[in-house]
Amino acid sequence: xxxxxxxxxxxxxxxxxxxxxxxxxxxxxxxxxxxxxxxxxxxxxxxxxxxxxxxxxxxxxxxxxxxxxxxxxxxxxxxxxxxxxxxxxxxxxxxxxxxxxxxxxxxxxxxxxxxxxxxxxxxxxxxxxxxxxxxxxxxxxxxxxxxxxxxxxxxxxxxxxxxxxxxxxxxxxxxxxxxxxxxxxxxxxxxxxxxxxxxxxxxxxxxxxxxxxxxxxxxxxxxxxxxxxxxxxxxxxxxxxxxxxxxxxxxxxxxxxxxxxxxxxxxxxxxx
Amino acid sequence: xxxxxxxxxxxxxxxxxxxxxxxxxxxxxxxxxxxxxxxxxxxxxxxxxxxxxxxxxxxxxxxxxxxxxxxxxxxxxxxxxxxxxxxxxxxxxxxxxxxxxxxxxxxxxxxxxxxxxxxxxxxxxxxxxxxxxxxxxxxxxxxxxxxxxxxxxxxxxxxxxxxxxxxxxxxxxxxxxxxxxxxxxxxxxxxxxxxxxxxxxxxxxxxxxxxxxxxxxxxxxxxxxxxxxxxxxxxxxxxxxxxxxxxxxxxxxxxxxxxxxxxxxxxxxxxxxxxxxxxxxxxxxxxxxxxxxxxxxxxxxxxxxxxxxxxxxxxxxxxxxxxxxxxxxxxxxxxxxxxxxxxxxxxxxxxxxxxxxx
Numbered sequence: 001x002x003x004x005x006x007x008x009x010x011x012x013x014x015x016x017x018x019x020x021x022x023x024x025x026x027x028x029x030x031x032x033x034x035x036x037x038x039x040x041x042x043x044x045x046x047x048x049x050x051x052x053x054x055x056x057x058x059x060x061x062x063x064x065x066x067x068x069x070x071x072x073x074x075x076x077x078x079x080x081x082x083x084x085x086x087x088x089x090x091x092x093x094x095x096x097x098x099x100x101x102x103x104x105x106x107x108x109x110x111x112x113x114x115x116x117x118x119x120x121x122x123x124x125x126x127x128x129x130x131x132x133x134x135x136x137x138x139x140x141x142x143x144x145x146x147x148x149x150x151x152x153x154x155x156x157x158x159x160x161x162x163x164x165x166x167x168x169x170x171x172x173x174x175x176x177x178x179x180x181x182x183x184x185x186x187x188x189x190x191x192x193x194x195x196x197x198x199x200x201x202x203x204x205x206x207x208x209x210x211x212x213x214x215x216x217x218x219x220x221x222x223x224x225x226x227x228x229x230x231x232x233x234x235x236x237x238x239x240x241x242x243x244x245x246x247x248x249x250x251x252x253x254x255x256x257x258x259x260x261x262x263x264x265x266x267x268x269x270x271x272x
Numbered sequence: 273x274x275x276x277x278x279x280x281x282x283x284x285x286x287x288x289x290x291x292x293x294x295x296x297x298x299x300x301x302x303x304x305x306x307x308x309x310x311x312x313x314x315x316x317x318x319x320x321x322x323x324x325x326x327x328x329x330x331x332x333x334x335x336x337x338x339x340x341x342x343x344x345x346x347x348x349x350x351x352x353x354x355x356x357x358x359x360x361x362x363x364x365x366x367x368x369x370x371x372x373x374x375x376x377x378x379x380x381x382x383x384x385x386x387x388x389x390x391x392x393x394x395x396x397x398x399x400x401x402x403x404x405x406x407x408x409x410x411x412x413x414x415x416x417x418x419x420x421x422x423x424x425x426x427x428x429x430x431x432x433x434x435x436x437x438x439x440x441x442x443x444x445x446x447x448x449x450x451x452x453x454x455x456x457x458x459x460x461x462x463x464x465x466x467x468x469x470x471x472x473x474x475x476x477x478x479x480x481x482x483x484x485x486x487x488x489x490x491x492x493x494x495x496x497x498x499x500x501x502x503x504x505x506x507x508x509x510x511x512x513x514x515x516x517x518x519x520x521x522x523x524x525x526x527x528x529x530x531x532x533x534x535x536x537x538x539x540x541x542x543x544x545x546x547x548x549x550x551x552x553x554x555x556x557x558x559x560x561x562x563x564x565x566x567x568x569x570x571x572x573x574x575x576x577x578x579x580x581x582x583x584x585x586x587x588x589x590x591x592x593x594x595x596x597x598x599x600x601x602x603x604x605x606x607x608x609x610x611x612x613x614x615x616x617x618x619x620x621x622x623x624x625x626x627x628x629x630x
Contacts, residue, residue, distance in 0.1 A: 089495045092496075093495075121498050131478045185497070
């Protein structure tokens with residue numbers, strides 16, 4: 001059977017573990033433009049780590065570096081104590097890193113259930129011939145993974161739409177389906193790219209609750225990018241602040257909030 | 273009223289995953305199978321099989337193949353005719369090279385050979401998409417036909433450049449060659465069409481199908497989830513070509529009896545199969561059958577109406593047919609891109625409530 005993190009019983013025993021991912025001096029250039037310049041930070045197991053910064057600070061580029069879309073020119077990525085070689089995005093996914101997108105990237109032609117089931121791909125090992133006759137391992141695997149998928153569907157409260165084509169869903173639900181698709185792969189690191197972009201207050205509250213629950217019940221490590229400062233400060237354990245591709249702050253929310261550089265970056269500073 | 277889901281509770285995921293979850297649908301499907309396999313063979317005549325049923329089944333297999341590639345995996349292909357030729361010629365070489373082996377095995381092997389060829393021609397899909405891929409597969413079409421016309425080894429150095437299917441039997445009943453009974457031709461085509469449909473359905477509803485659809489809908493997101501795009505596209509090309517190859521082998525060995533690459537498997541074949549899946553419905557096995565049925569029956573129907581009833585000249589009717597097909601394609605692309613299959617789906621949704629829609 002597949003190893004599933006057991007839900008924890010109490011909310012108080014959240015353990016922040018060792019460093020699971022470490023970025024060392026990452027530099028990413030597009031031609032002459034330096035998107036990220038020599039940034040280092042780490043993500044600890046079980047924490048919610050936020051990356052914030054004004055527009056164009058390089059937050060999304062950072063996430064794309066982690067998930068293998070961009071290959072940084074300099075720097076090293078260490079994952080689970082090992083230096084990660086250059087990888088294709090699907091290989092990164094197989095290491096247990098899942099993500100959602102700023103602009104929803106669901107499979108519009110498929111139902112919610114199929115979308116979520118696609119997230120189980122890394123746990124399935126299809127055999128073409130058994131699939132063709134739909135017997136034995138193929139059928140068993142389908143049912144086992146369906147059970148996992150249904151557990152996440154229950155968890156995120158999208159049971160009522162499981163057979164609905166994704167293209168018919170409203171924005172807020174799509175975001176939730178995308179979270180389900182990422183979550184169902186039982187990632188050891190979950191990357192959320194602006195999970196609350198474009199949502200109203202209620203939807204934001206729902207989403208915050210789900211993020212906390214995910215972290216709490218499954219112990220999933222989460223790294224997220226978000227613009228809403230209130231949300232970030234409430235949710236996250238530690239915050240990295242970026243501006244113009246540089247790291248200008250790193251620490252617990254209270255530290256970051258009182259950091260002069262961060263205040264300058266967000267509120268602007270007079271140049272006289 | 274007819275499509276009652278109420279009271280039809282599914283208590284296991286196996287039951288929920290089945291192809292026909294609604295009981296009425298399931299019984300109708302069984303009924304069609306019984307009629308198709310047990311009743312029709314005793315009833316069909318030469319005209320019905322040669323004009324409608326055999327080409328319907330054969331085109332349906334080709335349409336299933338192309339639908340896997342284009343409808344499910346989103347890779348446009350104009351090489352269907354060429355891949356059918358691969359199926360036909362490899363079936364011919366196998367039939368003449370190993371006369372003692374069963375023709376059924378030959379046809380399946382011909383599908384396998386086509387799968388390998390299709391995979392090779394699918395390699396460009398890793399770099400190019402959409403329109404450009406269509407042009408690349410068009411090159412496959414022309415190259416393959418050229419190859420089969422030029423290299424005489426493929427047609428066993430025959431003077432005419434044609435390939436002729438020798439007589440082969442299944443259970444001592446001839447299914448290829450000049451002495452085929454209509455019911456035997458019907459049954460072997462039905463047999464392959466049925467199994468192709470079942471296999472295609474099983475593949476598309478499982479992991480493999482989801483992988484293909486993920487690539488079709490959003491390849492970047494698919495890759496981030498862990499889909500290896502190379503594998504997904506190449507398996508789609510391989511399995512699609514497998515069915516197209518089987519269809520080509522049947523078309524040559526069972527239906528035509530004699531074939532020549534340019535005439536029988538030209539670019540028109542690629543287009544007609546593409547039209548079938550556009551009209552029938554992209555991404556639907558049922559749509560493959562519906563599209564094939566429409567495009568096979570339409571000329572026959574028009575001939576009955578135009579030539580036999582009104583006495584119009586044959587060439588006029590042929591032109592009318594082209595106009596109608598063209599019109600249908602435009603209409604479907606504009607009004608219902610998911611084709612007949614979607615219309616059928618909508619009709620079913622309406623029928624569930626009929627006659628009390630509120």
